[in-house]
Amino acid sequence: MKTNNTIAAIVPAAGVGSRMQHNTPKQYIQLAGKTILEHTLSKLSQLKSLSQIVVAVSQTDPYFDTLSPIDSRIIRANGGQERADSVLNSLLFLESNPPKWVLVHDAARPLVSINDIETLIAQCINDDEGGILASKVKDTIKRGHTYSEQTVPRDDLWQALTPQFFKYDELKNALHSALAQGVTITDEASAIEWANKPVKLIAGRSDNIKITTPEDLDLAGFLLNKQHNERAL
Numbered sequence: 001m002k003t004n005n006t007i008a009a010i011v012p013a014a015g016v017g018s019r020m021q022h023n024t025p026k027q028y029i030q031l032a033g034k035t036i037l038e039h040t041l042s043k044l045s046q047l048k049s050l051s052q053i054v055v056a057v058s059q060t061d062p063y064f065d066t067l068s069p070i071d072s073r074i075i076r077a078n079g080g081q082e083r084a085d086s087v088l089n090s091l092l093f094l095e096s097n098p099p100k101w102v103l104v105h106d107a108a109r110p111l112v113s114i115n116d117i118e119t120l121i122a123q124c125i126n127d128d129e130g131g132i133l134a135s136k137v138k139d140t141i142k143r144g145h146t147y148s149e150q151t152v153p154r155d156d157l158w159q160a161l162t163p164q165f166f167k168y169d170e171l172k173n174a175l176h177s178a179l180a181q182g183v184t185i186t187d188e189a190s191a192i193e194w195a196n197k198p199v200k201l202i203a204g205r206s207d208n209i210k211i212t213t214p215e216d217l218d219l220a221g222f223l224l225n226k227q228h229n230e231r232a233l
């Protein structure tokens with residue numbers, strides 16, 4: 001009997017990018033010849049294992065439908081108030097023909113490495129457990145406000161990245177219940193942790209940055225051009 005390992009991608013892209021302070025939502029800023037969202041979707045479209053790529057955008061988003069076609073697997077869905085609502089809406093969008101697994105990846109992380117995504121998927125499927133790309137904290141970490149009160153031990157501290165990869169049913173149930181109970185959910189892993197289910201930490205490249213503030217743009221543009229030139233060699 002063939003194992004069902006269908007995988008759908010979900011790309012939350014319904015944010016307004018308030019920290020970017022730009023006149024369009026940050027996913028539509030042009031960098032290295034394309035919008036940030038197009039770079040992200042071009043990356044995901046290299047993954048043949050994906051059955052669908054659901055992109056959650058604001059219901060009133062006027063930009064998405066003007067993008068050049070990238071891949072026939074891409075489908076538009078409605079986002080929500082917060083990132084977690086956008087992800088839950090996308091999961092519900094897939095409800096009539098649910099995949100076994102979902103790969104959730106921020107529109108704002110166009111630099112992700114395909115190798116890292118393939119490693120995440122392979123390890124999670126092999127161990128039959130969900131997981132996330134994450135990078136070990138590298139700097140000395142302080143706790144405090146105006147003054148440092150403490151240097152925090154960092155041996156077990158990780159920065160959560162995306163993609164985050166979970167079984168469809170587990171993620172939908174965890175997100176739905178956590179949001180219904182008013183729990184703050186900043187990533188898929190926080191919903192799964194809240195549901196007392198395991199989250200594997202898979203070390204990923206730390207240059208998979210989330211483009212968040214204006215100073216991220218130059219670095220992201222530089223790295224995107226570098227990746228483009230390396231592919232052309």
Ligand SMILES: Nc1ccn([C@@H]2O[C@H](COP(=O)(O)OP(=O)(O)OP(=O)(O)O)[C@@H](O)[C@H]2O)c(=O)n1
Pocket residue numbers: 011012013014015016017018019020026027056079080081082083084086087106107108109210211212
């Ligand atoms: N209601 C929301 C909010 C965020 N996102 C998406 O979630 C990803 C990560 O969120 P973040 O970087 O925080 O984006 P914004 O919410 O747009 O940024 P800000 O917090 O600065 O407003 C982004 O791809 C963003 O478009 C989403 O789909 N729906």
Ligand SMILES: C[C@](O)(CO)[C@H](O)COP(=O)(O)O
Pocket residue numbers: 083106159160161162186187188210
């Ligand atoms: C999901 C995420 O990208 C993991 O780092 C992040 O939590 C989402 O954005 P935020 O800046 O934490 O709201």
